[in-house]
Amino acid sequence: MPNHWSAKTPQPSPDLSTGLIGWLRTNLFSSPSNTLLTIVGVAILYVTIPSFISWALINATWFGDSRAVCDEAAANGQTGACWAFINVRMGVFTYGFYPEMERWRINVMVLILAFNLTPILASTIFKNNSRQALLGLLGIALTFFIVGPVGSILMGAYFFLPLAFSTLSKIDTIVAPIGADARAIGFRLLGALLIGGGVYFITHSLISREIAATVGILMSFLMLCLVLIRSLSTMGWRWIMLFSAFPVLCFYMLLGGVLGLPPVETHFWGGLFLTLVVAGTGMATALPIGILLALGRRSELPVIKVVCISFIELVRGVPLVSVLFMASVMFPLFLPENVTFNKLLRALIGIAFFYAAYMAEVIRGGLQGIPKGQYEAAKALGWPYWKMMTVVILPQTLRLVIPGLANNFLSLLKDTTLVAVIGLLDLLGIAKAAMADSEWLGFTKESYVFAAIVFWVLCFAISRYSVHLEKKYHTSYH
Amino acid sequence: MSKTVNNSEAKPDDNFIVMSNVNKWFGDFHVLKDINISVGKGEKLVICGPSGSGKSTLIRCINRLETHQKGDIFVDGIELTNDVKHIDQVRRDVGMLFQNFNLFPHMTVLENLTVSPMWIRKMPLKEARELAFHYLERVKIPQLANKYPSQCSGGQQQRVAIARCLCMSPKVMLFDEPTSALDPEMIKEVLDVMIDLANSGMTMICVTHEMGFARTVADRVVFMDEGEIVEENDPESFFNNPQYDRTVFFLSQIISH
Numbered sequence: 001m002p003n004h005w006s007a008k009t010p011q012p013s014p015d016l017s018t019g020l021i022g023w024l025r026t027n028l029f030s031s032p033s034n035t036l037l038t039i040v041g042v043a044i045l046y047v048t049i050p051s052f053i054s055w056a057l058i059n060a061t062w063f064g065d066s067r068a069v070c071d072e073a074a075a076n077g078q079t080g081a082c083w084a085f086i087n088v089r090m091g092v093f094t095y096g097f098y099p100e101m102e103r104w105r106i107n108v109m110v111l112i113l114a115f116n117l118t119p120i121l122a123s124t125i126f127k128n129n130s131r132q133a134l135l136g137l138l139g140i141a142l143t144f145f146i147v148g149p150v151g152s153i154l155m156g157a158y159f160f161l162p163l164a165f166s167t168l169s170k171i172d173t174i175v176a177p178i179g180a181d182a183r184a185i186g187f188r189l190l191g192a193l194l195i196g197g198g199v200y201f202i203t204h205s206l207i208s209r210e211i212a213a214t215v216g217i218l219m220s221f222l223m224l225c226l227v228l229i230r231s232l233s234t235m236g237w238r239w240i241m242l243f244s245a246f247p248v249l250c251f252y253m254l255l256g257g258v259l260g261l262p263p264v265e266t267h268f269w270g271g272l273f274l275t276l277v278v279a280g281t282g283m284a285t286a287l288p289i290g291i292l293l294a295l296g297r298r299s300e301l302p303v304i305k306v307v308c309i310s311f312i313e314l315v316r317g318v319p320l321v322s323v324l325f326m327a328s329v330m331f332p333l334f335l336p337e338n339v340t341f342n343k344l345l346r347a348l349i350g351i352a353f354f355y356a357a358y359m360a361e362v363i364r365g366g367l368q369g370i371p372k373g374q375y376e377a378a379k380a381l382g383w384p385y386w387k388m389m390t391v392v393i394l395p396q397t398l399r400l401v402i403p404g405l406a407n408n409f410l411s412l413l414k415d416t417t418l419v420a421v422i423g424l425l426d427l428l429g430i431a432k433a434a435m436a437d438s439e440w441l442g443f444t445k446e447s448y449v450f451a452a453i454v455f456w457v458l459c460f461a462i463s464r465y466s467v468h469l470e471k472k473y474h475t476s477y478h
Numbered sequence: 479m480s481k482t483v484n485n486s487e488a489k490p491d492d493n494f495i496v497m498s499n500v501n502k503w504f505g506d507f508h509v510l511k512d513i514n515i516s517v518g519k520g521e522k523l524v525i526c527g528p529s530g531s532g533k534s535t536l537i538r539c540i541n542r543l544e545t546h547q548k549g550d551i552f553v554d555g556i557e558l559t560n561d562v563k564h565i566d567q568v569r570r571d572v573g574m575l576f577q578n579f580n581l582f583p584h585m586t587v588l589e590n591l592t593v594s595p596m597w598i599r600k601m602p603l604k605e606a607r608e609l610a611f612h613y614l615e616r617v618k619i620p621q622l623a624n625k626y627p628s629q630c631s632g633g634q635q636q637r638v639a640i641a642r643c644l645c646m647s648p649k650v651m652l653f654d655e656p657t658s659a660l661d662p663e664m665i666k667e668v669l670d671v672m673i674d675l676a677n678s679g680m681t682m683i684c685v686t687h688e689m690g691f692a693r694t695v696a697d698r699v700v701f702m703d704e705g706e707i708v709e710e711n712d713p714e715s716f717f718n719n720p721q722y723d724r725t726v727f728f729l730s731q732i733i734s735h
Binding site (some may be wrong): 371374376377379383395473 | 574578582593598599642643
């Protein structure tokens with residue numbers, strides 16, 4: 001009879017380098033050259049940081065509503081920054097030349113976007129609908145206090161629609177298992193179109209003629225989603241709304257001209273608002289286009305493949321500034337005289353396609369990292385191409401390329417400043433314009449530092465979020 | 479014995495899968511040479527042979543993961559051509575197991591099992607979950623439902639893969655060296671599940687080097703080399719009385735080590 005064997009209990013590892021001294025030794029003074037580097041680094045920090053802090057914080061003038069405050073401070077020997085300059089111009093920095101009376105419209109849209117992105121971005125916290133409902137109520141209350149009743153109604157309608165849709169889509173009599181019976185699908189499609197049509201006529205006769213067609217189409221689209229996609233989660237509906245209802249709402253709210261809202265042409269748009277518009281639409285459109293381009297480049301159909309490769313190589317071969325110039329100066333030359341495109345729209349399209357080409361290559365890199373076995377397993381289980389791509393392959397791909405995509409998003413955000421070359425004033429452009437104000441000459445530093453801080457905050461947020469996503473999705477691999 | 483077997487149609491049972499004069503080339507390399515074979519419903523076929531003999535390619539042709547250039551393949555009366563409809567139909571009936579399991583790494587075990595019935599068969603979530611747990615219990619790992627594939631051992635992953643396959647209620651299952659990537663201690667747990675499956679009447683085609691499995695389970699053993707079927711016979715005669723010297727040599731190689 002063999003002896004009984006049992007495994008030894010595991011012991012904790014003896015700590016090797018902990019404590020402040022240990023950390024310093026391993027990280028800062030591990031070798032003579034590292035020690036030298038540490039000393040030089042500390043010296044550089046010693047020279048730069050205190051003087052910057054004293055300029056920006058200690059000796060700075062914070063409040064005031066005219067140049068006199070700054071001049072007075074300077075006369076008193078205060079050599080620091082005069083943030084009163086930024087204070088006074090805060091409105092312009094944020095909204096550009098958007099009329100002051102109409103700025104609430106931007107506020108509403110920003111609030112709606114923020115409150116609807118929160119559950120999407122922090123999906124683990126807002127998994128259940130009751131928490132989302134709480135958030136929605138908070139959003140309505142906040143909008144009411146900041147903007148007023150109209151804003152809070154919009155917020156409420158937009159926020160709770162996805163919840164309503166996801167509840168509806170779970171009722172089997174409305175969206176019973178489809179696919180087996182073609183007639184059932186036909187009836188549902190017809191129903192969706194009828195509802196859309198109904199909404200069109202009601203809007204047309206009761207509310208506003210101008211928006212009726214768009215609202216009708218939007219409604220039909222949402223109804224089609226409702227009958228064609230079974231048991232879609234609230235989060236899924238938020239995504240659908242973000243790419244369908246939100247742009248429509250933005251279009252009417254921000255441009256105005258309907259429902260008694262005074263029109264605001266896009267050349268009044270500017271500042272941080274414009275930066276966010278350009279960066280937001282750029283990110284939201286470049287990624288999907290990039291995914292399609294990446295799939296197209298790997299396609300087995302030669303025509304699609306050639307088109308995608310030439311597009312990517314062409315766009316990657318030119319600088320963004322030239323793309324923007326093309327969009328603003330050359331493009332109108334090719335069009336008939338009475339056809340005009342909005343300059344902002346042209347810039348948006350230019351940036352979207354430019355970044356789509358870069359993202360396509362990042363995503364293609366990810367696609368190449370997916371083992372062949374994944375495709376084979378999916379095919380063997382009977383998955384057709386598009387379903388396989390969206391459910392099996394792309395989710396894995398996007399997880400792989402989070403760092404690369406974050407990189408592209410960051411550079412897109414910063415490249416929005418290039419719209420200045422075609423005369424659109426984004427945050428940096430506004431900051432520059434502010435320096436030229438004869439009343440406020442000589443406040444270059446404050447302008448630039450402020451713009452830099454705003455950009456840094458936005459970029460840092462994106463970068464941290466990408467790190468968070470990496471960690472979140474890391475669990476499934478290790 | 480279980481839900482997996484649908485004996486819905488009374489087809490000529492001997493010709494569930496028919497391959498006649500199948501030829502395939504990879505570039506200039508002739509991988510499959512005049513393959514003629516038919517598999518009946520409920521039959522268990524084991525294919526063995528040295529590496530590079532074309533046995534994996536052969537079974538991958540059955541669900542069109544590889545395309546053949548000459549000859550005909552019929553699965554349940556459906557001919558495999560470039561017609562996507564036919565391919566989809568065949569893939570719905572044919573399940574496949576891989577050497578490297580190929581579970582979807584971004585989904586939990588349960589999601590791996592439910593995603594295909596839900597997206598391909600339009601099954602409601604609740605039903606899909608019930609089905610998934612039914613098969614997880616059958617492969618004896620219901621406790622792993624919420625783990626990710628990377629948190630499971632190789633043997634467990636292969637059993638999940640079998641359950642995933644069964645969730646699509648296939649009429650025939652192809653096994654492409656299902657135990658070759660496993661540690662020795664885990665081979666048995668997978669083979670046990672396969673034997674259980676065989677006993678339930680599933681039609682199975684297995685490419686494997688597990689000769690013990692072939693002996694106990696197979697109705698027929700096929701030996702391939704250089705892209706040809708050298709001989710096929712019932713396991714008793716195949717192992718005890720091989721007809722060709724090539725077979726004798728192969729058997730002596732794998733049994734002696």
